[in-house]
Amino acid sequence: MKRVGAIVSYDGSNFYGYQGQPKVRTVQGVIENALEKIFKYRVYTHAAGRTDAGVHACGQLVVFDCPNPRMTNTDIKNALNANLPSDVYVKKIIDLPDKYNPRAQVKKRIYHYYILNTKNPDIFRRKHLWWFPYELNIEMMRKAAKYLEGEHDFSAFRKSDPSDKRNPVRTIYRIRIIKMRGNIILIRVEGKSFLRRMVRNIVGALVKVGTGDWSPEKVKEVLESRDRSKGAASAPPQGLYLYSVYI
Amino acid sequence: MKRVGAIVSYDGSNFYGYQGQPKVRTVQGVIENALEKIFKYRVYTHAAGRTDAGVHACGQLVVFDCPNPRMTNTDIKNALNANLPSDVYVKKIIDLPDKYNPRAQVKKRIYHYYILNTKNPDIFRRKHLWWFPYELNIEMMRKAAKYLEGEHDFSAFRKSDPSDKRNPVRTIYRIRIIKMRGNIILIRVEGKSFLRRMVRNIVGALVKVGTGDWSPEKVKEVLESRDRSKGAASAPPQGLYLYSVYI
Numbered sequence: 199m200k201r202v203g204a205i206v207s208y209d210g211s212n213f214y215g216y217q218g219q220p221k222v223r224t225v226q227g228v229i230e231n232a233l234e235k236i237f238k239y240r241v242y243t244h245a246a247g248r249t250d251a252g253v254h255a256c257g258q259l260v261v262f263d264c265p266n267p268r269m270t271n272t273d274i275k276n277a278l279n280a281n282l283p284s285d286v287y288v289k290k291i292i293d294l295p296d297k298y299n300p301r302a303q304v305k306k307r308i309y310h311y312y313i314l315n316t317k318n319p320d321i322f323r324r325k326h327l328w329w330f331p332y333e334l335n336i337e338m339m340r341k342a343a344k345y346l347e348g349e350h351d352f353s354a355f356r357k358s359d360p361s362d363k364r365n366p367v368r369t370i371y372r373i374r375i376i377k378m379r380g381n382i383i384l385i386r387v388e389g390k391s392f393l394r395r396m397v398r399n400i401v402g403a404l405v406k407v408g409t410g411d412w413s414p415e416k417v418k419e420v421l422e423s424r425d426r427s428k429g430a431a432s433a434p435p436q437g438l439y440l441y442s443v444y445i
Numbered sequence: 446m447k448r449v450g451a452i453v454s455y456d457g458s459n460f461y462g463y464q465g466q467p468k469v470r471t472v473q474g475v476i477e478n479a480l481e482k483i484f485k486y487r488v489y490t491h492a493a494g495r496t497d498a499g500v501h502a503c504g505q506l507v508v509f510d511c512p513n514p515r516m517t518n519t520d521i522k523n524a525l526n527a528n529l530p531s532d533v534y535v536k537k538i539i540d541l542p543d544k545y546n547p548r549a550q551v552k553k554r555i556y557h558y559y560i561l562n563t564k565n566p567d568i569f570r571r572k573h574l575w576w577f578p579y580e581l582n583i584e585m586m587r588k589a590a591k592y593l594e595g596e597h598d599f600s601a602f603r604k605s606d607p608s609d610k611r612n613p614v615r616t617i618y619r620i621r622i623i624k625m626r627g628n629i630i631l632i633r634v635e636g637k638s639f640l641r642r643m644v645r646n647i648v649g650a651l652v653k654v655g656t657g658d659w660s661p662e663k664v665k666e667v668l669e670s671r672d673r674s675k676g677a678a679s680a681p682p683q684g685l686y687l688y689s690v691y692i
Contacts, residue, residue, distance in 0.1 A: 209568050254569070287568045321456050321534045322501070322573055 232281035252435030257442035306444035328437035334408030342414035343373040353424035356393035401433035479528035499682030504689035553691035575684035581655030589661035590620035600671035603640035648680035
């Protein structure tokens, strides 16, 4: 059996997140159901990122072993797309080394967070970006973001969960904040791996700086406190996309 | 009581169309519910266009009498938006003459139909445009569209319904077909008023010409036949927007 990776887009609006769970609709669930329809038995998958409910992806990596050696990568792609619902789409199938484990081996993950910074909402995109109607000072946000780049203990930016004993030290390679057409602000965060809610908690803090509620230095203080209760509220899920993954 | 018009956007994806009906979610229903919350009794509305299920609007005109003379137009707008669900948004309130009747008195209606003409779908916009992956010859479509401009009996382009005895003669002022960024094709149809399904049936026919299945002249033949069964299938609702209305 050859190990392959599917590069997958999904609209997270109607999912209870990526990770499979009984009785609710998850991205992993619909992908494994599609694989079961194609191969007639359950094929298990491993993904690069476990996105939360309402969070989207343009470049999620979903890894599995293809049980049918006669299928080409294009055959697998077409068979999956024919069996997936309209809110999940396989863009490409790539070959991977045997035993490739995306959680541990992915070299880089890039998340995009989109803020619509206009006075009036865009109802057609209400589930695909965060509408934030107050003025944001991008320069101050960039200054604050600099404090988060590099290797840090991100306890103040993780989902508070006393049962989560994972190492809170993570490395952010880079945060870019880009003004786009139509008053959209893109916050692009690149890192090796992330803690739960980490990107949304970073965006929440940067927006506090953008409005002037916080100074850029306050973000440094919060980071150093390693205390989630000192942080800003999470930005909502609909602005966040798992944008791409480096194998 | 002063008569006002609300310029309304809505995402038609989760509505059974514009027109109020018992037991299902309609745009008119949610607007009248919002008015009832504000004014404490039922305020009836009249709209410029009765869009079908799944069809959107950026510039629907919804007319009603405001029972509270102390409210400014901005007050009415804010009160409505505070009481409307997230898929309906009032952009503006305008003053109208007493007894203004939008169905009869609107001078021009503009519909936009968006086709995403790319090999791969865009799952994030699957409910907001028609994904059509085959090549379209825009020049041929423009040629065909010319036959539809002007005053004609549009029986071959209306929803077949023997109980509908309305005059099938309508005037199309202009049809423009525009290539936009990102391989989006916009078909913009301007007219005084339209029959049911007329725009979607026109788009369905123009796409038949675009693929080469029909010659441009075939559209003229179909028009002259006044026979719906000679027409092409309707284009799907999700590409259609009631774009604006001239008072």
